[in-house]
Structures are given as structure tokens and as C-alpha cells.
Amino acid sequence: MLKPGLRDVPAFDGKTISTNSMGLRGKREFSYTRTGKSPRILILGDSFTFGDEVGDHESFPSMLQARMPQAEVINMGVHGYSHDQMLILLREEGLRYAPDIVILGFIYIDVYRNMLGFRDYAKPRFESGKNGLRLVDTPVPPPDDVLRGNKYRSRLADFARLGWTRTYYSWFVNRQEETDHLARDLLAEIARECRTAGAEPLFAFLPTGRELADNILADTHESRFHSFRDSAQDAEWISMLPLFRQRQEQGVTFKETGHWLPQGHDVVSAGLYDYLSKAGYLASE
Numbered sequence: 113m114l115k116p117g118l119r120d121v122p123a124f125d126g127k128t129i130s131t132n133s134m135g136l137r138g139k140r141e142f143s144y145t146r147t148g149k150s151p152r153i154l155i156l157g158d159s160f161t162f163g164d165e166v167g168d169h170e171s172f173p174s175m176l177q178a179r180m181p182q183a184e185v186i187n188m189g190v191h192g193y194s195h196d197q198m199l200i201l202l203r204e205e206g207l208r209y210a211p212d213i214v215i216l217g218f219i220y221i222d223v224y225r226n227m228l229g230f231r232d233y234a235k236p237r238f239e240s241g242k243n244g245l246r247l248v249d250t251p252v253p254p255p256d257d258v259l260r261g262n263k264y265r266s267r268l269a270d271f272a273r274l275g276w277t278r279t280y281y282s283w284f285v286n287r288q289e290e291t292d293h294l295a296r297d298l299l300a301e302i303a304r305e306c307r308t309a310g311a312e313p314l315f316a317f318l319p320t321g322r323e324l325a326d327n328i329l330a331d332t333h334e335s336r337f338h339s340f341r342d343s344a345q346d347a348e349w350i351s352m353l354p355l356f357r358q359r360q361e362q363g364v365t366f367k368e369t370g371h372w373l374p375q376g377h378d379v380v381s382a383g384l385y386d387y388l389s390k391a392g393y394l395a396s397e
Contacts (some may be wrong), residue, residue: 113201114142114190116164126166134205137187138168144208146315151393152184154206156198156302156310157217160318172217175381183393187377189217192232194225196296199262209326213312213393215384216302219320220333223295234258240297253392292336294344303344314387315340315348318380325368348387355383 114135120128130139151187155161155173169178173187188206190197195274198216206214225295229249236252239246299315306313317337323330334353340347356366356379366376 117340124165124167127170130168137162137171137189138174142184142186142209144210146210150182150184151180151213152186152209152211153209153213153215153313153341153388153393154186154188154202155182155215155217156193156202156221157318158187158193159191160219160320160371161187161190161217162191163189163371163377164191166374166377167280168388170229170374170377172377172380172384174363175377175382177208178394179381179385180388186211192225193230194222194228194235195295195302196226196238197235199238199298199302199305200341202302204261207274207305207309207311210309213314213388215314215316215378216305218315218317218337219239220317220323220337221320223291223336225296226298227291230346238294238298245301260353290338296340297314298339299347300343303347307346313344315344315347315349316380316384317349317351317353319353321376322358323353323369324366350383350387352383355379 114131114137116131116133116135118129118131119139120130121245123129129137131137132139132141134141135144153176153251155176161173163174164269168174171187171189173185173189177183177185186209188198193201195216195392201271202214202222225231226237229235233255234249234252236250238247303313303315315337317334319330319334323333330353334351337351338349341347356376359375359379360366364375367373372380
């Protein structure tokens with residue numbers, strides 16, 4: 113999770129990062145106990161949801177909040193997260209906020225991250241079996257413990273790890289059936305947890321810059337995203353790819369590497385605003 117209580121920390125070439133007392137992006141506080149009738153929207157995701165490379169008010173959850181001032185939009189995106197960590201965060205923390213709707217910002221590369229036991233830091237992961245999902249690689253050692261042992265590890269091991277991180281995606285691509293099966297089970301479980309808690313699950317496909325520069329890659333990843341629909345037919349599945357392409361046709365350009373700049377977040381917030389408005393979530397005029 114993010115460190116709580118950050119205030120205007122410089123990052124991303126002049127942008128700033130703030131977190132509230134619970135480590136959520138932005139300064140706004142949210143109580144577990146709801147008061148009033150404001151719709152509450154919880155957003156899970158990785159660094160694209162968190163808002164790498166943009167300021168606090170430029171991430172799509174923050175822009176969605178500005179478009180829906182009468183709602184409460186909670187950004188639970190965390191850099192480097194995969195669907196397994198999103199599921200655990202939803203169970204342990206997210207559902208305590210009693211959201212009306214839970215949106216998962218789906219970045220396709222997270223399908224492969226689900227297979228990893230280490231990504232930036234040691235992480236838990238799940239395995240799919242006949243009896244459902246089984247949590248493994250726990251308890252997770254704290255980052256301080258990992259760093260403490262760092263000085264005793266061979267630098268040759270570091271080079272080996274670097275080589276592995278450059279090749280593990282292609283290795284998992286060759287195990288596509290296995291990675292897709294695990295992703296399907298994780299998304300189904302996220303939807304089930306939401307429904308059990310009385311929240312509406314929504315999965316939103318978010319294309320990255322690399323996909324926006326390669327139509328074949330984007331179409332392939334979007335198609336695989338929609339193939340997961342069978343695992344959770346009671347959830348809503350939407351794609352932001354058509355909206356990005358529409359903006360591209362209007363002359364808007366998006367970065368091909370790294371994360372979106374504010375215009376990418378604006379596309380996503382506008383698309384979610386449109387969906388939520390049509391779904392009756394009292395969007396502002």
C-alpha cells in the first residue's frame with residue numbers, strides 16, 4: 113500500500129503526490145461509516161488508476177470525482193498491482209467502505225503479473241485448482257526485511273533478476289492458457305465478493321500507449337478481456353478503446369511508452385461518467 117499522510121510530495125517532473133490517512137491517493141478522507149445518500153464508487157487498479165506521471169487532480173478517479181461532485185470516488189489504485197492484490201485489497205479494505213459500485217481498471221499486462229511472487233516487492237499470489245483459488249507465497253516479508261538481506265546477496269543474482277524481468281512476459285505468453293485461467297478465476301472472485309457485499313462490479317478495459325500505437329495488439333487484448341466475461345456474467349464489462357480511437361481520429365495523440373498524460377485520464381473519466389450517468393448514478397449536469 114501507499115504511505116499514508118503524504119502532502120504535495122514532488123514527483124513526475126513537477127507533479128505532486130498526496131495521500132490521505134489510509135494511504136489512498138489524494139487528500140480527501142473517507143469514513144467506513146456512510147452518511148447521507150451520496151453514491152460511493154470504489155476504483156481498483158494499478159499505476160494507471162493510481163495516476164503515475166500525473167498530479168493528484170489529473171488521475172481519472174479524481175477527474176471522475178470532479179464530473180460527479182455529489183458522489184464519493186475512492187481511488188484504490190496502487191503502482192505495480194495485479195488482480196490478485198486487487199482482490200486482497202478489496203477483501204481486507206475496500207469493502208469496508210460499503211461502495212455502491214466497484215470499478216476495476218483493467219490493464220492487460222496485469223494478467224501476467226498475477227503469476228509473479230515478486231514485482232517491485234515480494235507479493236502474494238493465487239493458484240487455480242479444482243477447489244478454486246488458493247493463496248500462496250504468504251506471509252509476505254516486509255520491504256525492510258528484503259532490503260536488509262540485499263547487501264548479502266550477490267550482484268550476479270541482481271543481473272540474473274534483471275534478465276528474468278525482461279523475459280518473463282514472453283515466458284508467460286507461452287503459457288497463455290494458464291495465465292488466462294488464473295485471471296478469469298480472479299476476476300470472477302472479485303465480482304462475487306462485490307455482489308455478496310451489495311456492490312455492482314464493473315470491469316473497464318483501459319488501453320495503454322503501446323496498444324494505442326498498435327491496432328492489432330489492442331484488438332487482441334480487448335478480445336481476450338471480453339473472453340473473461342463468461343467468468344462473471346453478472347458484472348458489467350466495458351472497453352475504453354473505442355473512445356481513445358475516437359480522440360485519435362480527432363487529432364489527439366497519446367504517449368506510446370509509460371503512462372497516460374492528463375488527456376488519457378480525461379478519456380477514461382469521460383467514458384466512466386457516461387456509463388454511470390446512463391446507469392442512474394446521478395451524474396452532475
